[in-house]
Amino acid sequence: MIDVLEIETCNELVARFETVIKSPRPSKSGQYFTGVDLGTACIVLAVLDEEGQPVAGAYRYADVVRDGMVVDYIGAVTIVRELKEEIESKLQTELRYAAAAIPPGTDALDSGAIKNVVQSAGFELTNLLDEPTAANQVLDIQNGAVVDIGGGTTGISIIKDGEVIKVADEATGGTHLTLVTAGAYKMSIPEAELFKRDVAHHQELLVTLKPVVEKIATIILEQVAGYEVDGLYLVGGTTCLTGIEGIIEKKTGIPTFKPINPMFVTPLGIALSCTDEALD
Numbered sequence: 001m002i003d004v005l006e007i008e009t010c011n012e013l014v015a016r017f018e019t020v021i022k023s024p025r026p027s028k029s030g031q032y033f034t035g036v037d038l039g040t041a042c043i044v045l046a047v048l049d050e051e052g053q054p055v056a057g058a059y060r061y062a063d064v065v066r067d068g069m070v071v072d073y074i075g076a077v078t079i080v081r082e083l084k085e086e087i088e089s090k091l092q093t094e095l096r097y098a099a100a101a102i103p104p105g106t107d108a109l110d111s112g113a114i115k116n117v118v119q120s121a122g123f124e125l126t127n128l129l130d131e132p133t134a135a136n137q138v139l140d141i142q143n144g145a146v147v148d149i150g151g152g153t154t155g156i157s158i159i160k161d162g163e164v165i166k167v168a169d170e171a172t173g174g175t176h177l178t179l180v181t182a183g184a185y186k187m188s189i190p191e192a193e194l195f196k197r198d199v200a201h202h203q204e205l206l207v208t209l210k211p212v213v214e215k216i217a218t219i220i221l222e223q224v225a226g227y228e229v230d231g232l233y234l235v236g237g238t239t240c241l242t243g244i245e246g247i248i249e250k251k252t253g254i255p256t257f258k259p260i261n262p263m264f265v266t267p268l269g270i271a272l273s274c275t276d277e278a279l280d
Helices: 004-022 073-091 107-120 131-139 174-185 189-197 199-224 244-252 262-272
Strands: 033-038 042-048 054-061 097-102 124-130 144-149 153-160 163-171 232-235
Touching: 004 054, 004 131, 004 262, 033 073, 033 107, 033 262, 042 073, 042 262, 054 073, 054 262, 073 107, 097 107, 097 131, 097 262, 107 124, 124 131, 131 144, 131 153, 131 163, 131 232, 131 262, 144 199, 153 199, 163 199, 174 189, 174 199, 189 199, 199 244, 232 244, 232 262
Parallel strands: 033 097, 097 124, 144 232
Antiparallel strands: 033 042, 042 054, 144 153, 153 163
8 A cells, every 4th residue: 555645745745844944943841853964965964853844954055975974074063063953043043963874885885984973963862773764764764665766875674564674775866966967968067966956956856857857767767676666755855856766667667656745755754763762
């Protein structure tokens, strides 16, 4: 059974988060839990209250992480600290606890760096999980696959009866879309990245980027082969590309769904996994 209602619930949470980014809503209890999403193209901090409701948030586009790996440690710490201080100023309090996430299968490679970034920015790290599994904290899918398409990689979590039974991460993501855009339009990489983010260009871009999106769809098919997957649920900044879900659904033959702002699903899920007990 396809979990359409869960998408609606997810959309409501994302919409509330978009509202509190602009107008923070302090919690009466003063208890806050933060999700830190160190993305390839964007760093997002999502802050929830003790009831799991969004109270504040901030984000900044950055180039400090590539393919799930921290490549500019000082830059990453600086941005997370500045976003933290920005939110603290608005809430008039200190943000103490935070959780973070990494692409599936990279825990042995870069989980230590992610942990150090969060702690060096002034947080007590309470949880570290993989990105698509974090996203499912919001989606609450019972049977299907959460597909987190980031800047450098595509992460996939297959869910059965509400439990994660497989996680995978494959190269190909938003960076590849940017490279194709730069080549097609004779732009620099930074110019192509900005061009790609502009919704006004998405319709014309979709034709140019279709082969890359189809490659991502092929990766998804390879990873879900042999599993019963009722639906694909797209999250991550790259899936903000208008129409990407239609190409993936056509290529995979699997019903495909996308929240209203998929860039914010994973950080909200990370925040929902945050507790008040720091990791060792």
